[in-house]
Amino acid sequence: MHTNALYGFHNMLxxxxxxxxxxxxxxxxxxxxxxxRHKYFEEYKGxxxxxxxxxxxxxxxxxxxxKGFGLKSYELPDYEADDIIGTLAREAEEKxxxxxxxxxxxxxxQLASDHVRxxxxxxxxxxxxxxxxxxxxEEMGITPEQIVDMKGLAGDASDNIPGVTKIGEKTAxxxxxxxxxxxxxxxHIDEMKKxxxxxxxxxxxxxxxxxxxxxxxxxxxxxxxxxxxxxxxxQDMEALISFYKEMDFxxxxxxxxxxxxxxxxxxxxxxxxxxxxxxxxxxxxKDGMALYTEMLDENYHHxxxxxxxxxxxxxxxxxxPKTVFQSDAFKNWIEDEAMQKVVxxxxxxYVALNRNELTIKGISFDIMLASYLLTAEDSSSGDLVDVAxxxxxxxxxxxxxxYGKGKKISRPExxxxxxxxxxxxxxxxxxxxxxxxxxxxxxxxxxxxxxxxLPLAMVLAEMEIQGITADAERLEKMKGEFQExxxxxxxxxxxxxxxxxxxxxxxxxxxxxxxxxxxPVIKKTKTGYSTAQDVLEKLxxxxxxxxxxxxxxxxxxIQSTYxxxxxxxxxxxxxxxxxxxxxxxxxxxxxxSVDPNLQNIPIRLEEGRKIRQAFVPREKGWKIYxxxxxxxxxxxLAHISEDEHFIKAFNDDEDIHTTTAMRVFDVDDASKITPNxxxxxxxxNFGIVYGISDYGLxxxxxxxxxxxxxxxxxxxxxxxxxKTFIDEIIRQAKEQGYVETLFHRRRYLPDINSRNFNLRxxxxxxxxxxxxxxxxxxxxxxxMIEMNKRIKEEKMQATMLLQVHDELIFExxxxxxxxxxxxxxxxxxxxxQLSVPLKVDSSYGDSWxxxx
DNA sequence: TCTCCACTCT
DNA sequence: CATGAGAGTGGAGAT
Numbered sequence: 001m002h003t004n005a006l007y008g009f010h011n012m013l014x015x016x017x018x019x020x021x022x023x024x025x026x027x028x029x030x031x032x033x034x035x036x037r038h039k040y041f042e043e044y045k046g047x048x049x050x051x052x053x054x055x056x057x058x059x060x061x062x063x064x065x066x067k068g069f070g071l072k073s074y075e076l077p078d079y080e081a082d083d084i085i086g087t088l089a090r091e092a093e094e095k096x097x098x099x100x101x102x103x104x105x106x107x108x109x110q111l112a113s114d115h116v117r118x119x120x121x122x123x124x125x126x127x128x129x130x131x132x133x134x135x136x137x138e139e140m141g142i143t144p145e146q147i148v149d150m151k152g153l154a155g156d157a158s159d160n161i162p163g164v165t166k167i168g169e170k171t172a173x174x175x176x177x178x179x180x181x182x183x184x185x186x187x188h189i190d191e192m193k194k195x196x197x198x199x200x201x202x203x204x205x206x207x208x209x210x211x212x213x214x215x216x217x218x219x220x221x222x223x224x225x226x227x228x229x230x231x232x233x234x235q236d237m238e239a240l241i242s243f244y245k246e247m248d249f250x251x252x253x254x255x256x257x258x259x260x261x262x263x264x265x266x267x268x269x270x271x272x273x274x275x276x277x278x279x280x281x282x283x284x285x286k287d288g289m290a291l292y293t294e295m296l297d298e299n300y301h302h303x304x305x306x307x308x309x310x311x312x313x314x315x316x317x318x319x320x321p322k323t324v325f326q327s328d329a330f331k332n333w334i335e336d337e338a339m340q341k342v343v344x345x346x347x348x349x350y351v352a353l354n355r356n357e358l359t360i361k362g363i364s365f366d367i368m369l370a371s372y373l374l375t376a377e378d379s380s381s382g383d384l385v386d387v388a389x390x391x392x393x394x395x396x397x398x399x400x401x402x403y404g405k406g407k408k409i410s411r412p413e414x415x416x417x418x419x420x421x422x423x424x425x426x427x428x429x430x431x432x433x434x435x436x437x438x439x440x441x442x443x444x445x446x447x448x449x450x451x452x453x454l455p456l457a458m459v460l461a462e463m464e465i466q467g468i469t470a471d472a473e474r475l476e477k478m479k480g481e482f483q484e485x486x487x488x489x490x491x492x493x494x495x496x497x498x499x500x501x502x503x504x505x506x507x508x509x510x511x512x513x514x515x516x517x518x519x520p521v522i523k524k525t526k527t528g529y530s531t532a533q534d535v536l537e538k539l540x541x542x543x544x545x546x547x548x549x550x551x552x553x554x555x556x557x558i559q560s561t562y563x564x565x566x567x568x569x570x571x572x573x574x575x576x577x578x579x580x581x582x583x584x585x586x587x588x589x590x591x592x593s594v595d596p597n598l599q600n601i602p603i604r605l606e607e608g609r610k611i612r613q614a615f616v617p618r619e620k621g622w623k624i625y626x627x628x629x630x631x632x633x634x635x636x637l638a639h640i641s642e643d644e645h646f647i648k649a650f651n652d653d654e655d656i657h658t659t660t661a662m663r664v665f666d667v668d669d670a671s672k673i674t675p676n677x678x679x680x681x682x683x684x685n686f687g688i689v690y691g692i693s694d695y696g697l698x699x700x701x702x703x704x705x706x707x708x709x710x711x712x713x714x715x716x717x718x719x720x721x722x723k724t725f726i727d728e729i730i731r732q733a734k735e736q737g738y739v740e741t742l743f744h745r746r747r748y749l750p751d752i753n754s755r756n757f758n759l760r761x762x763x764x765x766x767x768x769x770x771x772x773x774x775x776x777x778x779x780x781x782x783x784m785i786e787m788n789k790r791i792k793e794e795k796m797q798a799t800m801l802l803q804v805h806d807e808l809i810f811e812x813x814x815x816x817x818x819x820x821x822x823x824x825x826x827x828x829x830x831x832x833q834l835s836v837p838l839k840v841d842s843s844y845g846d847s848w849x850x851x852x
Numbered sequence: 853t854c855t856c857c858a859c860t861c862t
Numbered sequence: 863c864a865t866g867a868g869a870g871t872g873g874a875g876a877t
Contacts, residue, residue, distance in 0.1 A: 504873055525857070599869075758864065769867045
């Protein structure tokens, strides 16, 4: 369910209640589609499109939200919310109240008076503009009362109020300055000079009066709620908490004074049995038990285990790490492959135990991975409770409740709270492993977990622990050099600008560029002028300063993120960097890499590429060895779409972009394809994979939209299989609500049938891209598992270090290079058989930079 | 501490 | 009306 409108409405209420501190308050709703105004004019508010279902579905919950805020709401048949507001505002003002009307509707400005102020949302919901009688007079040049006269003459397109032909706001304003009101205008209409306008006014006199009447808010509606009933006395905590919980408004939940809430939560959790043990014996371990190792920091490479729990539905044991890691029984259990263990986050568990000299074997299920396979929703917070709640298991609390959050994260003073928390996690893992296993089987995704993600987790754990060696001295040296460049470029920018400012601040930069120096604004962002790269590039010819800015930005990114950033994460003892691969964030099945991200080390531009010189083998004389799949996504597209031309091109080992150019530009000889034609064809190929529009392609290739459309049309004509694939996959997505990769990885697309064009288009592009990108991810994952296995079988010293979406990076002794070359190609090219061959390109050198 | 922008990668 | 997929990080500025 969408909750965006509720969220926005909530924030608005929060701001207004806090700011205005009302003594009385009411929220007015429209009662229905028709009102008394429709009796005069059937088409009133006609032509409005239906309320989007995303919004409509939220309305029933508004009442719950209001209850939580302790606010009354009211609606009146045949009247609009405006009339209720108008009537009560009048009454309140008469009784001496100061009234504030909060609305998103400009029509209400007509209610402004000496003691009635109208606040209208400007942007978002928190940004309000106050309208008083005087400010309206000043801005519009008329009094609030005259607003309805204005609409009588000029009409209002949004409410379908007709007004008088040929009279818009400007003319209406002029007429009102002269005559004051619609009534007075018609009293003096004879004095008006003969003109077309006069004829219209005379002909449409009735319409003018009708329009005014329609626009006028009824300030005498038969409202049956009295002001006394509207006194406001604060939030209803119970109602608010249950609303927050239902809507998953966790940030609001945590903002509340949580002491009461936590007590309530604790009461909700049924008592569970667990044993805190100080001595461990073999009888405490059974096949199929769940295991959980608690750490306070998400980076398990550094964070210490603070508590360990294990067990099944019969017995749950909790123990201190000290106890656990001294126990032989525990070690025997962990390292016994035949004793199956169920966990939450297998990779984290592996690494954490590994740091305590234990190698866990026999992990048979991981509820985090299973949950990710079932829904591919973000569970990156790392908290088990998210997975539990998603699968309707209510028996655990969020970590935040036990340990606190942010800087204040720590062991609870009452250790038994932590023990209870962990015991609950163990029970959750036990229970959920059964339900999720069943669901995986129903989706034919069991292999995906047990043969792909789970074995991969073990491989990734080894890679992360291994780490890649980084040359800190090299980085330090580069840091000095880049700093010189930065200083030099900075001086030039200040000289051009005529003043000093923070170049890193887009806000300050846009003031310099677009206000002080007066260059044309090409694009705007949500918050101001865009100074993005593509914008600056368009200013290049007229603005010498942008050349320097682009250079400054490029270098300062290298400096802050890659040099200083990497230096911070090199282990000073071992000179190694240990990234963490996140296995459950990318919705396509790709991995991501954090702390640091080693999947986006610069390569495109030479200055940045030099960073790769700092990534070196762990032993002298060894090499960094890199293998990447050539065109894997297009090959998968060829395979899935079964497009005969695509398949033939790959089977004949043709240059795919050249072949595409030949077909799209209708050239029969490859030698007649110019580099530009090939470049364009390449852009089209990529565009197709991502579901580009003609607009996007035109921007990309700097051609007209029409030309881009022709490219795309011709492409589909010449590669009919691709067109069929796209149509078919979208149809399938609409029908079943999800798409799948070649290996049954699923992605649900709830927006695929949305009436919102943008949401629907986005879902359609996802429908075509996910099977391609996701299948590529699957293939590399399988290749990694196989590579890891083969390297061990062959007892090689070569080590797999990194994965970058379609490539694998190894470090290898010189003597093993040839063997590795053969092995990598064999494994990567043959782990999966498609209807086109998979091809791998490899290279090696003394550093990652040199492996090109 | 969060959000936005700009930059990096496949 | 907006306009090609999937990611993460750092700095500025707002909250």
